[in-house]
Amino acid sequence: MSADQTPPILLTLCGGVLVSCGVLLMLERSLTRLVVGTVLIGNGANLLILSTGGKPRHAPILDGSHGGGPFSDPLPQAMILTAIVITLASSAFVFSISYRSGRITGDDEVRDDIEDRRVTHVDQRLRTEVREQRREFRAWSRRQRRTIRQARRDLRARIREDRRRRATDDPTRVEDYPEHPEARDGGPDEPPERGLGA
Amino acid sequence: MNALLPLPVLLPMLAAGVKIVVGPRHPVVQRVISVLVLSTVVVVGAVLLVTADRHGPQTTQIGGWPAPVGITLIVDRLSGAMLTISAAVTLCVMIYAIAQDMADREPVTPLSVFHPTFLLLVSGVADSFLAGDLFNLFVGFEIMLTASYVLITLGGTPARIRAGMTYIMVALMSSMLFLVAIAVLYAATGTVNLAQLAVRVRDLPDGVARIAEVMLLVAFGVKAAVFPLSMWLPDSYPTAPAPVTAVFAGLLTKIGIYGMLRTETLLFPGHALRVPLLIFAFASMLVGVFGAMVQVDLNRLLSFTLVSHIGYMIFGLAMSTRSALGATLFYVLHHITIQTSLFLVAGLIERRGGSTSLRRLGGLARSSPLIGALFFVPAMNLGGIPPLSGFLGKLGLVDAGLSLGGPLVCAVVATALLTSLLTLYSLVKAWNQVFWRAPRDAFRTDEPAVDVPEEDAADWPVGTARLAPGMVGATVALIALSLAYTVAGGPLVRLTDRAADEMSQPARYIDTVRPASNGDTRWIVPG
Numbered sequence: 001m002s003a004d005q006t007p008p009i010l011l012t013l014c015g016g017v018l019v020s021c022g023v024l025l026m027l028e029r030s031l032t033r034l035v036v037g038t039v040l041i042g043n044g045a046n047l048l049i050l051s052t053g054g055k056p057r058h059a060p061i062l063d064g065s066h067g068g069g070p071f072s073d074p075l076p077q078a079m080i081l082t083a084i085v086i087t088l089a090s091s092a093f094v095f096s097i098s099y100r101s102g103r104i105t106g107d108d109e110v111r112d113d114i115e116d117r118r119v120t121h122v123d124q125r126l127r128t129e130v131r132e133q134r135r136e137f138r139a140w141s142r143r144q145r146r147t148i149r150q151a152r153r154d155l156r157a158r159i160r161e162d163r164r165r166r167a168t169d170d171p172t173r174v175e176d177y178p179e180h181p182e183a184r185d186g187g188p189d190e191p192p193e194r195g196l197g198a
Numbered sequence: 199m200n201a202l203l204p205l206p207v208l209l210p211m212l213a214a215g216v217k218i219v220v221g222p223r224h225p226v227v228q229r230v231i232s233v234l235v236l237s238t239v240v241v242v243g244a245v246l247l248v249t250a251d252r253h254g255p256q257t258t259q260i261g262g263w264p265a266p267v268g269i270t271l272i273v274d275r276l277s278g279a280m281l282t283i284s285a286a287v288t289l290c291v292m293i294y295a296i297a298q299d300m301a302d303r304e305p306v307t308p309l310s311v312f313h314p315t316f317l318l319l320v321s322g323v324a325d326s327f328l329a330g331d332l333f334n335l336f337v338g339f340e341i342m343l344t345a346s347y348v349l350i351t352l353g354g355t356p357a358r359i360r361a362g363m364t365y366i367m368v369a370l371m372s373s374m375l376f377l378v379a380i381a382v383l384y385a386a387t388g389t390v391n392l393a394q395l396a397v398r399v400r401d402l403p404d405g406v407a408r409i410a411e412v413m414l415l416v417a418f419g420v421k422a423a424v425f426p427l428s429m430w431l432p433d434s435y436p437t438a439p440a441p442v443t444a445v446f447a448g449l450l451t452k453i454g455i456y457g458m459l460r461t462e463t464l465l466f467p468g469h470a471l472r473v474p475l476l477i478f479a480f481a482s483m484l485v486g487v488f489g490a491m492v493q494v495d496l497n498r499l500l501s502f503t504l505v506s507h508i509g510y511m512i513f514g515l516a517m518s519t520r521s522a523l524g525a526t527l528f529y530v531l532h533h534i535t536i537q538t539s540l541f542l543v544a545g546l547i548e549r550r551g552g553s554t555s556l557r558r559l560g561g562l563a564r565s566s567p568l569i570g571a572l573f574f575v576p577a578m579n580l581g582g583i584p585p586l587s588g589f590l591g592k593l594g595l596v597d598a599g600l601s602l603g604g605p606l607v608c609a610v611v612a613t614a615l616l617t618s619l620l621t622l623y624s625l626v627k628a629w630n631q632v633f634w635r636a637p638r639d640a641f642r643t644d645e646p647a648v649d650v651p652e653e654d655a656a657d658w659p660v661g662t663a664r665l666a667p668g669m670v671g672a673t674v675a676l677i678a679l680s681l682a683y684t685v686a687g688g689p690l691v692r693l694t695d696r697a698a699d700e701m702s703q704p705a706r707y708i709d710t711v712r713p714a715s716n717g718d719t720r721w722i723v724p725g
Contacts (some may be wrong), residue, residue, distance in 0.1 A: 007385055019374075026367070034367055038367065038370045038371070038706070041370075041371070041374045042370075042374060042377075045374050045377040045378050045381065046377075048375065048377075048378055048381040049380065049381040049384070051381075051385070052381050052384045052385035066368070067482060067626070073388075075384070075390070076384065079333055079384075079390070079403070079515075082333070082337060083377055085337075086340045086344075086373075089342075090344065090347070090366075092343070093347055093348075093366070094366055094367075094370070096372075097347075097351060097359060097362060097363060097366065098363070100354050100358070100359055101359045103362060104359060105356070106358045108466075152265065165493055166208075
C-alpha cells in the first residue's frame with residue numbers, strides 16, 4: 001500500500017464539480033441533457049474513486065520495478081477500470097434509447113406518466129362534478145325558499161282579506177275559502193337527483 | 199473453499215453466451231438450455247443453503263488470492279435462502295415466458311433477445327447475493343441492472359421506451375451514488391472486502407460511518423423502492439411484458455432489501471438510524487397502499503402494494519433485533535414468491551380479458567374460474583389472511599415490534615395492521631371488478647375511459663387468447679411454493695431465525711473470510 005492515502009484535493013474537487021454539473025443537467029426535461037448528466041456524474045464518481053488512491057507521483061505497481069519505494073494503490077485503478085466499462089455500456093444504451101425515443105416522439109422531452117394523468121383527471125372530474133351538484137342544490141334550495149316565502153305571503157294576504165270581509169260583511173254568513181291556486185301548485189317541487197352518477 | 203459457489207453466477211452467464219452463438223434459429227435448443235441452467239441453479243442454491251446451514255458460511259476466493267486482495271464469494275444462510283428462492287422463482291417465470299412465447303410469437307418480445315438477457319439478469323442476481331466484497335456487489339447490481347434495462351424496453355414500443363427511460367435514469371443515479379459510497383468507504387478504510395470493512399468500520403469516527411451508511415441506504419433504497427425514492431416504480435414496471443414485470447417486481451426490489459440487510463447487519467450494526475428508518479417504513483406502507491386504493495389498472499395497483507409491502511421489510515430492518523431480522527427474512531422470501539405470482543396472474547388476466555384496466559374487465563369468474571382461483575390465493579396471501587404465509591410473516595414482524603415496544607414502534611405496528619387491511623380492501627375491490635361483476639357493467643362507463651395519446655392506445659392488447667398450459671403450470675407452481683411456506687412453516691421459521699442469529703453475530707462471517715494466519719497485519723486497522 002502507498003505511504004500516504006490522503007486523497008489529493010484537486011482530484012476530489014474535480015470529481016465534485018463534475019457530479020454537481022451532472023446533477024444540474026439531470027434536473028432538465030430534455031433527454032439529451034439527462035444523458036449527458038449521467039455521463040458527467042459517472043465520470044465524477046470515477047474521479048472520486050481514483051482520488052482514494054492517495055497522492056499522485058508514486059510508481060505504478062509493476063513487477064517490482066518501482067525499486068522498493070512507495071507505489072500507488074492499484075485497487076482504485078482496477079475499480080475505476082470496471083466502473084468506466086460499466087458507465088460506458090450504460091451510456092451507450094441510454095443514448096440508443098433516447099435516439100429511439102426521439103424517433104418515436106419527434107422531440108426529446110421526457111413524457112409525463114399517462115396513468116398518473118388519468119388518475120388526476122378522474123380526481124378533477126369528480127371534483128367538478130361535486131362542485132356542480134352543490135351549485136345546483138343551492139340554486140334549488142334558493143328557489144324553494146322563494147316559493148315558500150311567496151306562498152306564506154299569499155296566505156297571510158288571504159287571511160287579512162278574509163278578516164276584513166268578515167268584519168264588513170254579515171258575520172253569520174258562512175263561506176268556504178275559494179281554492180287558492182298557488183297554495184296547491186306552487187308547493188316545493190322535487191329536488192334534482194343527487195349522487196355522482198347523475 | 200467450496201467449488202459450487204461460483205456456479206450460480208457462471209452457469210447463467212455462460213449459457214447466455216452460448217445462446218447468442220446458437221442464435222434465434224434454434225428456439226428449442228434455447229428453451230432447453232434456459233430450463234436446464236435455471237434448474238441447475240436452483241439445485242446448486244439449495245445445496246449451498248443446506249451446506250451453509252449445517253457447516254457455517256462457505257467461501258471461495260476467486261483466483262486463489264487470499265481474502266482482502268482476491269474477490270470473495272461467500273454464502274451464508276441469508277444469501278443461501280435468497281439465492282434458492284430467487285432461482286426457483288426465475289425458473290417458474292422462465293417456463294411461463296417460454297409457454298407464452300410458444301402460444302403466440304409476440305413480435306414485441308423477440309426470443310433471441312429475451313432468453314440471453316434473462317439469464318444475464320439471473321447471473322447478476324446470483325452475483326449480488328454471493329458477493330463478499332462491496333465492489334463485487336456493485337458489479338453484480340450492474341450486471342442485473344443492465345440486463346433489466348434491455349428487458350424493460352424490450353421491443354422498443356413507445357410506452358416501454360417512455361417507461362424505460364424513467365427506470366434507467368433512476369437506476370443510473372442510484373448506481374452512481376453506490377459508486378461514490380464505495381469511494382467514501384475505501385477512502386476511509388482502505389478496503390472493499392465486506393468482512394474486512396466490518397472490522398475497520400468499527401474504528402471510524404461516527405460521522406464518517408454515518409455518511410457511508412446513509413449513502414448506501416439511499417442507493418439500496420432506490421432499488422428497493424422505499425417511499426420517497428419509490429416514485430419511479432409504478433411508472434415503469436407495468437408496461438413491460440408480464441414475465442418481466444413479475445420478475446422485476448418480485449426479485450429486483452428484494453435485492454435492494456438484501457443489500458440493506460447485509461450492510462446494516464455486517465458493517466453498521468447498532469441502531470443509529472432506527473428512528474428515520476421507522477419513519478420511512480411508516481411512510482412507505484401508507485403511501486403505497488393509499489396509491490393502490492385509487493388505481494384503475496391491475497398492474498399499477500400491484501406495483502403500489504409492492505411499495506407498501508417494502509415498508510414491512512424496512513420496518514423489520516429498522517428494529518434489527520434478532521427476531522425482527524428473522525421475520526424480515528421470512529417476509530422477504532414470502533413476498534418474492536407472492537408478488538411474482540400475482541403479476542403472472544395479472545398476465546393471465548390480460549390474455550383472457552384483453553386488458554389489465556379494472557374499468558374494462560369483468561365477469562372473468564364465469565369465463566375462467568381457474569384464473570379466479572389463481573388470483574384469489576395469492577391476493578389473500580398478500581392481504582395476510584391467517585393460514586397463509588403473509589399472515590405468518592406479518593405476525594412475526596408485529597410480534598417483534600410489540601416485544602421491542604416504544605411509542606414509535608407501536609405506531610408503525612398499528613400502521614402495519616392498517617396497511618394489511620387496506621391491501622386486502624384494494625385487492626378485494628380489484629377481485630370484485632375483474633371477476634364478479636357482469637361484463638356489461640365493465641363497459642358501461644360514460645366517462646372517456648382514456649385520455650391517452652394515440653400511440654399508447656394502439657399499444658393496448660385487444661382480444662382474448664387461449665391460456666397456454668405452461669403459463670398456468672408455472673403460476674400454479676409458484677403458488678404451490680408459497681403454500682409450501684405455510685406447510686413447512688416451522689422448519690422455515692427456524693431456518694430464518696438461525697439466519698438472523700448469523701446476521702446479529704457478524705464475527706462468524708468475518709472469521710470465515712479472514713485468512714488462517716492470524717498475524718496478518720492487513721486485518722488490523724492502520725494506525
